[in-house]
Structure formats: C-alpha cells, structure tokens
Amino acid sequence: MDFTIPSELKDLVESVRQFREKALMPVEHDFLINGKLDLDVRKSLENKAREQGFWALDVPEEFGGQGLGFLGKCLVTEELYKHPAMFEFGGSPESSMYYTNEEQKQRYFFPIIEGKRKSCYAFTEPDTGSDFARIRTVARRDGDNWVINGRKTFISHVDRADFVILYATTDPEAGSRGVTCFLVDKGTPGFELSRPIPTMGDDWEPYELTFNDCVVPDANRLGELGQGWEIANFQLTRGRAKIAACQLGVAQRCIDLAVEWAKQRVTWGKPIATRQAVQWMLADSEVELEAARMLVYRAAWMADEGLPIRNEAFAAKLYASEMAQRVTDRCLQIFGGLGYSREVPIQSFYRQVRVWRIGHGTSEIHRWMIARNMLGLSSRDA
Ligand SMILES: Cc1cc2nc3c(=O)[nH]c(=O)nc-3n(C[C@H](O)[C@H](O)[C@H](O)COP(=O)(O)OP(=O)(O)OC[C@H]3O[C@@H](n4cnc5c(N)ncnc54)[C@H](O)[C@@H]3O)c2cc1C
Numbered sequence: 001m002d003f004t005i006p007s008e009l010k011d012l013v014e015s016v017r018q019f020r021e022k023a024l025m026p027v028e029h030d031f032l033i034n035g036k037l038d039l040d041v042r043k044s045l046e047n048k049a050r051e052q053g054f055w056a057l058d059v060p061e062e063f064g065g066q067g068l069g070f071l072g073k074c075l076v077t078e079e080l081y082k083h084p085a086m087f088e089f090g091g092s093p094e095s096s097m098y099y100t101n102e103e104q105k106q107r108y109f110f111p112i113i114e115g116k117r118k119s120c121y122a123f124t125e126p127d128t129g130s131d132f133a134r135i136r137t138v139a140r141r142d143g144d145n146w147v148i149n150g151r152k153t154f155i156s157h158v159d160r161a162d163f164v165i166l167y168a169t170t171d172p173e174a175g176s177r178g179v180t181c182f183l184v185d186k187g188t189p190g191f192e193l194s195r196p197i198p199t200m201g202d203d204w205e206p207y208e209l210t211f212n213d214c215v216v217p218d219a220n221r222l223g224e225l226g227q228g229w230e231i232a233n234f235q236l237t238r239g240r241a242k243i244a245a246c247q248l249g250v251a252q253r254c255i256d257l258a259v260e261w262a263k264q265r266v267t268w269g270k271p272i273a274t275r276q277a278v279q280w281m282l283a284d285s286e287v288e289l290e291a292a293r294m295l296v297y298r299a300a301w302m303a304d305e306g307l308p309i310r311n312e313a314f315a316a317k318l319y320a321s322e323m324a325q326r327v328t329d330r331c332l333q334i335f336g337g338l339g340y341s342r343e344v345p346i347q348s349f350y351r352q353v354r355v356w357r358i359g360h361g362t363s364e365i366h367r368w369m370i371a372r373n374m375l376g377l378s379s380r381d382a
Contacts, residue, residue: 003301009072016054016079023048024083036203037085039160046115049089054093054111058343064113065091070238071093071300074245078296081181081249084202084348086350094119095233096165096181108163108183119183120161121207122152125233129154130365132167132229133175136210139168139182146170146182147215152209158193159207162186165235166211167228174350177227183220201352237313239360240370241299244316247324247356250349251289254331258282259348261335272334281330289327292320311373318366321356 023045031037037045039226049055058073068076073092080087097119100109110119128134137150148168158164165183171178184191195207223231259282262273272278283287299312328350332339339346357363372378 001060003297005071005297006074007112007334009075009200010066012057012068012072013075013079015052016076017362018050019049019054019143020079020083020205024080024087025086027343028083031085031202031310032233032345032348033076035348037087038331042085042087042231044278045087047299048092050091050115054089055115056090058092058100059113063110066206069300070241070303074242074296077242077248078252082245082253084345084352086203088351090115094235095123095238096121096222096231099181099227099234100183102222103219104183104222117162118160119163119165120155120157121167121235122155122158123167124152124154126153126208130362132232135167135168135169135179136172137168138172139170139180139216140220141170142215146218146221148184148211148214150215152211154197154206155209156204156206158186159196159205164191164209165222167232170225174226176229177226179232180225181220181222181228181231182216182349184211184214184216188214188216191272199236200354202348203224203356204352204355214351217241233310236360237310241296241303241309243328243356244292244296244320245300247320247353248289248293250293250353251285251324254328254346255282255285255289257344258285258331258334259337261338265336278334281334285330289322292316292323295319311370314361314366315374317356317360318363318370320352320362324353325357326340370380 029154031167057068058070058077059067061067072153074265076089093109097109097112108117112119116305123132123135125136127136129183137152140147148166150168151275155164163183166182167179168182168183169178175345190212192210193209193215196207198205238342261279262271262282263271265272295312299309299316302312303309303359328346332346332350335346337342
C-alpha cells in the first residue's frame with residue numbers, strides 16, 4: 001500500500017492541535033474534577049470552533065461542506081480525543097443521513113450542516129443489542145402514517161438531539177430483513193425519554209426511550225421498507241472506523257503524559273524512566289498504538305478511495321479499542337497513585353475507553369464477523 005498523509009491534512013491537524021491547546025485545555029481541569037462539560041461551555045466551544053472554520057469538515061462540497069473526506073475526519077478526531085471531554089466539531093450528519101431523499105434533506109440533513117438541528121440513533125432495546133434481527137420496536141402502517149410502539153435503551157446524546165434515527169421492525173417475521181428506519185422528532189406525541197442511565201463514563205448519560213402509539217408520517221421513513229440493516233451497516237461501519245480513530249488520540253495523549261512523568265519521577269535516586277519495567281510498558285504501548293494507527297488510516301484511506309471497509313472497520317475498532325484499554329491501564333500504572341486521581345486525565349480516559357469494547361458492536365461480535373469473513377460465511381442473520 002502506497003500511503004502518505006497529504007500535506008493539507010497535516011496542516012489541518014496542526015490547526016486542530018492549536019485549537020485544542022488554546023480552547024480545550026483551559027477547561028480540562030474543571031472537566032476532570034466535575035466529570036462533565038457544562039452545556040454552555042460546550043456550546044461556546046462549538047461556536048468558537050465554527051468561527052475558526054472547524055465545521056462540516058468531512059461533508060462533501062456539493063452539500064456545502066469542506067469535503068475533507070474520511071481520512072481527514074479520522075485525523076481531526078484523533079487530535080480532538082487527546083482531550084478527555086471528547087469534544088467533536090459540528091455540522092457533520094450521521095452517515096445514515098446520506099440516505100435521506102430530497103425532501104428529507106431540506107428538513108433534516110441540511111439543518112444539521114447549518115447547525116440548526118442535531119440527531120442521535122436508536123437500535124438497542126432492553127431485549128436486544130448485538131442481535132439486530134431481534135429488534136421488537138414495531139412500526140405498523142396506518143394509511144400515510146406509521147404507528148410505533150416499543151422501547152429503546154442506551155441511546156446517547158438524545159438529550160441534546162432534535163430527532164432520533166430510529167430502527168423498528170415493519171415485518172416482525174422477517175428478522176433483519178424486516179427492519180426499517182424512521183426519523184422521529186422529539187416532541188412527537190407518544191415518544192418519551194423515560195429515564196437517563198448513569199454510566200461509568202464522564203459526561204455520558206444515555207437514555208431509555210419509549211414509543212407508545214407514536215404516529216410518524218411515511219414521509220419520515222428513511223430509505224426503503226426493510227432497508228434498515230443496510231443503512232445501519234453503512235452508519236456503523238463508518239462509526240467503527242471513527243471510534244478507532246478516537247482511541248489513537250486517547251492512547252497518544254496518555255503515552256505522552258506517561259513519558260514526561262517517567263522522566264521526572266525519581267525513586268531510589270533515579271528517574272523511573274530508567275527502569276526496565278517502566279520502559280517495557282512504554283514500548284509495548286507505543287508499538288500497539290502504531291499498529292492501531294495503521295489499521296485506522298488504511299480503513300479511512302480505503303473509504304476515500306470508494307472501497308468497501310466493513311471488515312477493515314471491524315479490525316480497526318477491535319484492535320484500537322482493546323489497545324486503548326491496555327495503554328490507558330499501563331500509563332495509569334506508570335503514574336502510580338497520581339494516575340488514579342482526578343488531578344490527571346488518565347483515569348478519565350481509562351474509564352471512558354471501556355465503552356468502546358461494547359458500543360457499535362462488542363469485541364466478541366467483531367471477532368465473530370472477522371472470522372465469518374475469513375471463512376466466507378454470510379455476514380447476515382447467523
Ligand atoms: C454508554 C453507551 C452508549 C450507547 N449508545 C448507544 C446509542 O446511541 N444507540 C444505540 O442504539 N445503542 C447504544 N448503546 C448500546 C450498545 O450498542 C450495545 O450495548 C451493544 O451493541 C451490545 O449490546 P447489548 O448491551 O445488548 O449486549 P448483548 O448483545 O446482550 O451481549 C452481551 C454479551 O454477550 C456477548 N455476545 C452476544 N452475542 C454473542 C455471540 N453470538 N457470540 C459471542 N458473544 C456474544 C456480547 O459480546 C457481550 O459480551 C450504547 C451503550 C453504552 C454502554
């Protein structure tokens with residue numbers, strides 16, 4: 001593979017690094033102590049970023065974005081995730097929103113790019129997460145409308161969203177082939193945020209949702225009947241590669257901190273950096289980070305070349321999320337007691353990366369899918 005990072009993307013990453021230093025670092029201490037970023041602070045950071053041109057970076061130019069592509073998105077994400085608030089730039093619709101028709105683009109897609117609306121997505125239910133074919137939230141046709149009943153759980157950022165990209169079955173007998181996608185506005189009668197679910201993450205409280213005879217017009221159906229699995233796959237595949245990029249930023253920041261700390265912390269008259277036990281933790285972390293980086297960049301580059309990346313995204317997220325778990329653990333260990341404290345960001349990263357062995361598909365399901373691909377087995381309905 002002949003692969004280099006284009007110089008304009010390197011320049012972009014440098015300007016994102018400067019944004020991180022100037023705008024995000026000043027709020028790091030408060031974030032670590034309180035475990036959250038105040039909503040007003042988040043909004044003002046978003047505005048500041050937008051003023052500096054960090055907006056709709058990966059959106060194709062034909063839709064009014066900057067057309068930086070998926071590699072650009074991953075590089076920017078890597079840089080931003082060196083901060084534990086895991087702040088992201090706005091104006092980028094979820095990948096599934098590219099399935100909107102012309103009329104839906106006006107109501108949902110362009111308003112996201114313009115910064116007027118936000119979305120979140122809902123697959124998971126109390127009785128099913130990994131197994132898409134078992135989705136039981138049902139959408140029943142009623143003239144020009146759909147009547148939706150069911151429950152969703154662990155839905156992230158619904159509190160900040162204006163609408164939900166909802167996956168429901170329109171044919172309960174058909175397994176994953178019966179799943180259809182809908183755009184459901186918050187405030188639609190029958191749709192409620194039933195309860196927040198406290199988690200071990202910082203500033204991340206997903207919700208349980210209920211749909212009780214919730215009426216949604218057919219005009220809000222995203223894609224064709226039964227196309228939900230394909231749309232979800234497109235979204236999840238891209239999401240997995242991006243999540244893998246997040247792990248690179250987390251791991252790089254923790255390694256940088258651990259290297260500095262190891263050089264200055266003295267025991268028995270010498271910096272701990274001179275001890276082989278500490279050096280090996282650093283070396284293993286560095287090698288694993290670089291290996292993950294190659295998996296992520298390759299997947300992103302392939303996506304920009306228009307190549308399918310389903311398997312590459314599984315591999316990148318599987319390896320990078322497990323890598324980040326090991327690296328944050330080692331770096332916390334190098335810091336000793338201080339690593340466990342809220343004075344340094346490592347404990348926050350350590351807790352937060354845990355979710356990525358679960359969300360967007362668990363490590364076990366990723367391994368299963370990679371093996372199925374190797375064995376030439378169908379990737380649908382086990
Ligand atoms: C903080 C957080 C945020 C989330 N945000 C969202 C969101 O915004 N939208 C959304 O839709 N969902 C969201 N989720 C849900 C997440 O995607 C699911 O938790 C995940 O897909 C796993 O599903 P599950 O929890 O039902 O686990 P299960 O599917 O019940 O799996 C339980 C365990 O069994 C293993 N397992 C299951 N089947 C197999 C198998 N066939 N072979 C081997 N092992 C297997 C799994 O790997 C796992 O270890 C979020 C979850 C968390 C924790």
